[in-house]
Amino acid sequence: MDMNYDVVVVGAGPAGLMAARKVASRGFSVLVLEKEKDLGVKACAEAVSASAFETAEIPVTQSLISNSINGAYVYPPDESKGVKISGSSYRGYILNKPQFLYALASEAVSSGSELMMRSEVKAVKMKGTTAESLVYSHKGETREVSFKYLVGADGVGSIVGRSCGFDAADFEIIPTIQYVMVNCKVPEKDFIRIYMGKEVAPLGYAWIFAKNEYVANVGIGVRGAPAKPYLDRFIEAHPEIFKGAKAIKEGGGAVPVGGQIKETSKGNVLLCGDAAGQVIPITGGGIRTSMGAGSIAGRCIADALESGRPEEIRKYSGAYSEYWGTRISRSLKVLRAIENLSDEDLNLLGSVLSGEDIVDLANGLDVMRVVAKFSRHPVLAMKIASKLL
Numbered sequence: 001m002d003m004n005y006d007v008v009v010v011g012a013g014p015a016g017l018m019a020a021r022k023v024a025s026r027g028f029s030v031l032v033l034e035k036e037k038d039l040g041v042k043a044c045a046e047a048v049s050a051s052a053f054e055t056a057e058i059p060v061t062q063s064l065i066s067n068s069i070n071g072a073y074v075y076p077p078d079e080s081k082g083v084k085i086s087g088s089s090y091r092g093y094i095l096n097k098p099q100f101l102y103a104l105a106s107e108a109v110s111s112g113s114e115l116m117m118r119s120e121v122k123a124v125k126m127k128g129t130t131a132e133s134l135v136y137s138h139k140g141e142t143r144e145v146s147f148k149y150l151v152g153a154d155g156v157g158s159i160v161g162r163s164c165g166f167d168a169a170d171f172e173i174i175p176t177i178q179y180v181m182v183n184c185k186v187p188e189k190d191f192i193r194i195y196m197g198k199e200v201a202p203l204g205y206a207w208i209f210a211k212n213e214y215v216a217n218v219g220i221g222v223r224g225a226p227a228k229p230y231l232d233r234f235i236e237a238h239p240e241i242f243k244g245a246k247a248i249k250e251g252g253g254a255v256p257v258g259g260q261i262k263e264t265s266k267g268n269v270l271l272c273g274d275a276a277g278q279v280i281p282i283t284g285g286g287i288r289t290s291m292g293a294g295s296i297a298g299r300c301i302a303d304a305l306e307s308g309r310p311e312e313i314r315k316y317s318g319a320y321s322e323y324w325g326t327r328i329s330r331s332l333k334v335l336r337a338i339e340n341l342s343d344e345d346l347n348l349l350g351s352v353l354s355g356e357d358i359v360d361l362a363n364g365l366d367v368m369r370v371v372a373k374f375s376r377h378p379v380l381a382m383k384i385a386s387k388l389l
């Protein structure tokens with residue numbers, strides 16, 4: 001069976017569902033292909049800032065969230081130097097991510113997109129630099145679909161990225177493992193908890209995000225060593241929270257932390273979200289940045305289709321960089337500056353930085369304000385500020 005659409009989107013995650021909705025709402029035909037039989041199968045810690053709902057263009061409703069977040073505790077190796085981050089600008093949510101994705105899917109479908117589950121893309125057929133069609137398997141049956149534009153929103157290891165010749169040289173991932181745990185005694189359940197240090201999580205961090213009074217997402221990202229032993233050790237080291245707790249579900253996955261790939265569009269193909277490395281490197285937060293990418297990509301494709309000027313899709317990269325791309329590259333710079341700090345230096349950071357400083361650094365916001373603060377400190381000036389200037 002041969003089918004033809006204006007746009008085919010591969011992957012029904014935050015990026016793909018936003019892209020599909022934006023194109024379909026302008027009246028063009030869109031097919032979303034998703035290999036899984038459900039949405040939100042991938043493990044995720046599900047934390048977003050409150051503004052993620054603005055990016056998603058859906059109202060916050062109780063059914064889409066598990067918990068409201070009023071701040072964070074960030075712990076250096078010496079946990080007595082933990083920093084509390086609180087204030088109205090640091091509000092957020094622990095999503096019920098499957099329900100959140102259903103809401104995004106609902107918007108995409110009501111805008112006119114077709115969403116086909118259990119449809120795994122196996123190959124992209126190219127003619128020169130133009131992608132012409134996709135071969136996918138739907139419930140075991142091989143099918144082909146052609147299109148004018150293709151969106152690769154198929155996450156880490158994107159088949160679209162690999163098949164269409166995108167340069168993934170800068171793509172870097174951190175492997176993660178996460179348990180969904182019951183019977184955890186998390187104090188202040190409306191505060192997420194982050195733990196750092198070479199012994200705790202080399203080149204990464206451990207997290208405890210309470211979903212409700214019973215359940216917490218407990219995970220770790222570690223580079224250069226297997227993550228699971230570190231997570232088990234972390235849990236053992238915190239009996240005040242985990243004594244009597246039980247892991248119900250184990251999952252994991254790779255999070256891109258190397259920043260955006262060099263080119264996010266090529267010929268008639270655009271990459272969005274994890275597929276393009278569009279994740280805040282220090283936090284590993286990619287839900288909002290991926291939705292932002294899908295939204296802009298969808299708009300640029302609709303502009304190209306409407307005007308008949310294919311070059312409109314080239315505006316995607318610049319438009320994304322204006323806000324999101326800049327934050328990603330600043331956060332990457334900070335990651336490079338702090339990733340090899342000793343536990344002693346991290347403790348020092350814990351005693352010098354305020355909650356606002358940490359948020360600005362991690363998210364690539366007002367980095368220079370924090371650098372000015374470092375400059376007044378002899379050790380931090382040498383070890384960090386010099387790398388950020």
Ligand SMILES: Cc1cc2nc3c(=O)[nH]c(=O)nc-3n(C[C@H](O)[C@H](O)[C@H](O)COP(=O)(O)OP(=O)(O)OC[C@H]3O[C@@H](n4cnc5c(N)ncnc54)[C@H](O)[C@@H]3O)c2cc1C
Pocket residue numbers: 010011012013014015016033034035036040042043044045046047048119120121122153154155156159176177178219251252253254255272273274275279284285286287288290
């Ligand atoms: C353990 C863990 C915890 C995380 N915690 C957070 C967090 O708390 N907050 C946050 O903001 N971010 C978090 N992230 C990152 C976040 O999950 C991603 O950045 C975000 O989901 C990226 O969205 P996406 O749409 O680009 O890709 P994905 O969500 O990965 O979606 C890609 C989709 O494409 C589908 N697909 C892949 N290949 C094919 C194919 N060949 N054919 C058809 N379909 C295909 C997949 O099944 C999937 O549905 C976490 C990630 C991990 C692994």
